[in-house]
Amino acid sequence: APERRTGNRDLRTIPNEIYLTILEDIAPTSGKLSPEQVEIFINLSLVCRLFGNLCLPRVFEYVEFVFGARIPLPVRGDSASRGSTLCHHIAAKEPLALALAQCVGVCHLTNWRRGRDGWPGLRTLSQIYLTGMARMKNIRKVGILYSNVEIALWDVIATLESL
Numbered sequence: 299a300p301e302r303r304t305g306n307r308d309l310r311t312i313p314n315e316i317y318l319t320i321l322e323d324i325a326p327t328s329g330k331l332s333p334e335q336v337e338i339f340i341n342l343s344l345v346c347r348l349f350g351n352l353c354l355p356r357v358f359e360y361v362e363f364v365f366g367a368r369i370p371l372p373v374r375g376d377s378a379s380r381g382s383t384l385c386h387h388i389a390a391k392e393p394l395a396l397a398l399a400q401c402v403g404v405c406h407l408t409n410w411r412r413g414r415d416g417w418p419g420l421r422t423l424s425q426i427y428l429t430g431m432a433r434m435k436n437i438r439k440v441g442i443l444y445s446n447v448e449i450a451l452w453d454v455i456a457t458l459e460s461l
Contacts, residue, residue: 314348317348317349317352318352321339321342321352321353321356324338324339325338325339325356327356330359330360330404331356331357331359331360336357336380339353339354339356339357340353340357343357354398354401355398355401356401357380358380358384358398358399358401358402359401359402359403359404360402360403360404360405360406361380361381361384361402361404361405361406361434362381362405362406362407362408363381363382363385363405363406363407363408363410363427364406364408364409365408365409365410365423381405381427381430382427384398384399384402384430385426385427385429385430385431386426386430388429388430388433389426389429389430396433399430399433399434399435400434400435400436401436402434402436402437403436403437403438403439403460404437404438404439404440404441405431405434405437405439405440405441406440406441406442406443407427407440407441407442407443407445407451408441408443408444408445409443409444409445410424410442410444410445410446410447424448424450424451425450428450428451428454431454431455431458432454432457434458435458435459435460436460437458437460437461438460438461439461440455440458440461
């Protein structure tokens with residue numbers, strides 16, 4: 299539990315169950331976080347290690363990789379940018395990102411398709427995302443919408459033991 303003090307005087311410790319009740323009231327564990335709840339949980343994760351350990355797994359339990367019409371950039375809100383950022387840090391083998399990868403339970407891939415002209419950067423970005431997904435061993439659900447599915451994606455999906 300976080301240390302509590304006022305000046306040089308220690309205050310009584312608040313039981314962890316109270317913190318858990320408060321977090322459950324902010325965002326019930328039964329559903330996906332709204333963008334506002336994500337923002338709250340990110341801010342709470344900065345307060346102390348306990349809050350970071352409780353809040354960051356919720357922030358990263360759902361990630362999404364969405365590509366734009368002509369340029370392969372994540373374009374939709376928080377979950378897309380969180381997923382993209384997480385995969386780049388996983389590719390760099392950063393310890394926090396590798397730990398957070400274990401929190402991902404749902405991953406959506408949307409608009410992973412090439413037009414007639416193709417996307418020169420799509421293969422590079424998709425390789426980064428597939429490398430990241432391969433580290434997300436607790437994914438229990440993968441959604442694939444409006445996307446070309448290549449063998450490399452099936453190879454990664456086949457390694458996900460929680461599916």
